[in-house]
Amino acid sequence: MNARKQFRAPQGLKLKENAAGEKPLSSGDKVKDQARVADLAEQIAAYQDIFYAEHGRKxxxxxxxxxxxxxxxxxxxxxxxxxxxxxxxxxxRAPSIDEREHDFLWRVHAQVPAQGQTVIFNRSHYEDVLVPAVHGKIDAEECKRRYRHIREFERMLCETGTVMVKFFLHISKEEQQKRLQARLIEGDKHWKVDLGDLEERKYWDDYQRLYEKAIAETDSDEAPWYVIPADSKTHRNLAIAAIMVEVLQDMKLAYPPPNPDYFKIQVS
Amino acid sequence: MNARKQFRAPQGLKLKENAAGEKPLSSGDKVKDQARVADLAEQIAAYQDIFYAEHGRKxxxxxxxxxxxxxxxxxxxxxxxxxxxxxxxxxxRAPSIDEREHDFLWRVHAQVPAQGQTVIFNRSHYEDVLVPAVHGKIDAEECKRRYRHIREFERMLCETGTVMVKFFLHISKEEQQKRLQARLIEGDKHWKVDLGDLEERKYWDDYQRLYEKAIAETDSDEAPWYVIPADSKTHRNLAIAAIMVEVLQDMKLAYPPPNPDYFKIQVS
Structure with missing residues (x-):
């Protein structure tokens, strides 16, 4: 199995609604799949421990x-x-006034990982192209310029020791409807509700087209995009965990070598 | 059991070497104690979930x-x-040049939790009194001034919605000797070795006296110090986890109430 190959964004990606429900890695048994996710998550944690000790890459x-x-x-x-x-x-989240008074990569750059660190961007600089583009705040030319800024920024990060993995979680419009409705039905989930989400949903098709464009403009071998079918939560985790394990395996992580002098030291 | 009462720093605290090995919460069976830690850690995670949803305190x-x-x-x-x-x-870690050109609370303030966030300071602003004081870089008067700065800073944090818990992990000099030596013996642990630690060890007694002073100067009901016997790793975790569960219980956490209007919304 090569999960990276399987989910790498193809050239000329078209986001299809039905692809969001695909489960190519599934065993067909949800409980088994969940156990597999748990196992992969443990492997990721074990690799991360060595990665942290290595204290080199990001x-x-x-x-x-x-x-x-x-x-x-x-x-x-x-x-x-x-x-x-x-x-x-x-x-x-939505940029603050101070953040908006800087270039859009400013607040993002401040948060990138240092040596030995793993950072997860839950949303990112891509929002700063997609959201204004959908609402007509920036034109096609400005989009193009921002994608170039992103490409060069990500390339710089990768050339200075960052391993980068980008996931697009692809759900269908129907699945989103179910999930939004579920939050509204369950009072305990009301704290997760943002009525703005219902507004943004009206721009579904625009977002899909803009994501295709964003991915096409910024996919590269150093900073690849993976398009993850995400209607199934278990399979989404399975695919992402499988890719992460492959990425970490390929890094050939190892604990730093011992220092021969240290063996001789007596602590008094 | 009231773990907070048990470990709260007493007035006029004296750090005794033998107290570091005490295990008042232990069942006497290490495996059982470890299971208890795992159980408490799960409870902390469950509380933290509500704390995050509440999105109010820090x-x-x-x-x-x-x-x-x-x-x-x-x-x-x-x-x-x-x-x-x-x-x-x-x-x-040791402050950078830029950090040293600010007041010692500057970099710390930048990292405090926002609403709904849990932040763990692994070392803190206390190092900026202890380390320079041990090495004679600041005098007793400057120490006193910094402790006042710390008191007022922590008080401000607590008055603006932060719940603060401070742990001093108390090990004996003998136990430190064992642990430092163990790192030197195992090549796989050499990456954790900092020869500076061996230097600092020479100031053991000074550090103990300064910690007593630091704790006395900055213990308060809003920002209490707990002195945790830490020669046993399992018991250390047991005591800290027990205190955290008590703190979280006392916070009377609850998911935000549902919004009656939300139940009526139909997502299309």
């Missing part, structure tokens, strides 16, 4: 997707077993 | 202790089950 995981696509659930399900010492999850 | 946990006293192990063992969405662990 790991940046970026999650994008429509509202309710499961970004929070991914943080919990795939990265929840990581040692809090080495992992940080950043939820970017 | 939670700041501060860990101090001599090198090898188990700050990292506490983060892992007690707080490792928390959802990365709502928790952040900050390891403060």
């Amino acid at each position: 790991l940046l995981v970026l999650l994008q997707g429509m509202d309710t696509s499961g970004k929070d659930g991914t943080v919990r399900g795939v990265f929840g077993k990581l040692d809090p010492l080495g992992v940080r999850s950043i939820a970017f | 939670l700041l946990v501060l860990l101090q202790g001599m090198d090898t006293s188990g700050k990292d192990g506490t983060v892992r063992g007690v707080f490792g089950k928390l959802d990365p969405l709502g928790v952040r662990s900050i390891a403060f």
Whole structure:
């Protein structure tokens, strides 16, 4: 199995509604799939421990997707077993006045991982192209310029030791309807409700087209995009966890070598 | 059982070497104690979920202790089950040039929790009194002034919605010797070795006296200090987890109430 190959955004990606429900990695048995996710999550945590000890490279995981696509659930399900010492999850929200008075990469750059750190971007700089573009605040030319800024920014990060993995959580419009409605039905979930999400839903098709464009403009071998079918929460976690394990395996992580001098020291 | 009462720093605290090995909460059976820690850690994670949903108060946990006293192990063992969405662990290291050109609370203030967030300080602003004081860089008067700054800073945080819990992990000099030596013997642990720790060890008694002073000067009912016997790792986690559960219980956390209007909305 090569999950990265399977989910890597193809050239000329078209986001199809029915693709959101695909489950190519599923065993057909949900309980088994969940156990597999738990196992992969443990593997990720074990690798992360070595990655932290190595204290050399940096790991940046970026999650994008429509509202309710499961970004929070991914943080919990795939990265929840990581040692809090080495992992940080950043939820970017609507930019503040101060943030808007800087370039759009300013607040993002401040949050990138240092050596040995794993950072998860729960939303990211991509919102700063998609949202204004959907609402006609920036034109096609400005979009193009921002994608170039993003490409060069991500390239710089990768050239300076960052391993970057970008996930687009692809849900169908129907699945979003169910999830939004479920939050409204259950009083205990009302704290998660943002009526703005219902507004944004009206721009569904525009967002889909803009995501295709965003992914096409910014996919690269150093900073690849993976398009994850996300109507099934278990399968979403399974696919993302499988990709993460492959990425970490490929990093050939190892504990730093011992220092021969240290063996001789007597602590008094 | 009231763990907070049991471990709250007494007035006129004297750090005794033999107290570091006490295990008042232990059942006498290590496996049972470990299971109890795991259970308490789950409870903390469950409370934290509501705390995050509540999105009102802020939670700041501060860990101090001599090198090898188990700050990292506490983060892992007690707080490792928390959802990365709502928790952040900050390891403060020797201040950078830029940081030194500000007041010592500047970099600390930047990292305090926002509403719904849990932040763990792995070392903290206390280092900025202890370390320079031990090395004669600041005098008793400057110490006193910094403790006043700390008191007022912490009080301000508490008055603006922060629940603060401060732990001093108390190990004996003998236990530190064992732990430092163990790192030197195992090549796989050499990456954790900082020869500076061996230097600092020479100032053991000075640090103990300064910690007594620091705790006396900054203990308060809003920002209390707990002195945790930490020669046993399991018991250390047990005591800290028990205190955290009590603190969270006392917060009377609850999911925000439902919004009656939301029940009527139909997502189309």
